[in-house]
Amino acid sequence: MGRITPRRRNRRVYQPVLRTWLNLRQRISPEPQDQETEHPMSASTSAKLLDKLKVVKQHLYNVWHMPDRFDWMEPLPAFHRRWVIVATVVLLLSLLWPYSDPQDARYSPEQPQENEMPLQAGMQNNDAPPPPRVAPTNQTAANGWQEYHIQAGQTLAQLFRDNQLDVNDVFAMAQVEGNDKPLSNLKAGQEVEIQHNAQGQVIALKIETITNEQIEFRRESDGSFRRVR
DSSP, X not given: OOOOOOOOOOOOSHHHHXXXXXXXXXXXXXXXXXXXXXXXXXHHHHHHHHHHXXXXXXXXXXXXXXXXXXXXXXXXXXXXXXXXXXXXXXXXXXXXXXXXXXXXXXXXXXXXXHHHHHHHHHHHHHHSOOOOOOOOOEEOTXXXXXXXXXXXXXXXXHHHHHTTOOHHHXXXXXXXXXXXXXXXXXXXXXXXXXXXXXXXXXXXXEEEOTTOOEEEEEEOTTSOEEEOO
């Protein structure tokens, strides 16, 4: 008989792939030491929280049972003692708590309305145009003379402007007023009489000086003026 050759064992192909995957997994996954170190830290923080809760609970318990040690409240049961103390604390807080007077709150909105009334009135007065400055006059329909009075700080030219008269007539009369210059020396309260024609043109002017002297100017046919007296 011939010798039987041993059967060759086939090598599995997936073993190298498996080893490679295991190596990569160890590198990617966190080390178990880190997890072990984290657990004690979380345990320590939770232990601290539990200790704090126990301390708070103990304080609340002591406060709640504090009335049990009050001898002066001995006739009352523990339940009544606690609620008497709670009612006393609430009463003290209500007495010491700051508050505003309801009357002040009720009348305070009305004050701005009262202040708005003078303000609105002032605004309306500011919007209204100022009244024109007109000297007191007395008209006589018979001869067309009209009386004016010089105001404080007013000149004859300003008097003509305020009453819509031609100011050039004042300049024409000033050229013939003479050396005494009665038109340039008018005083406050002094009377001035002006005569108009049918077209409203000034044809004559009279003034009375401080010395009761009558001075008159009349228009000529060429438009100029001459002093009559």
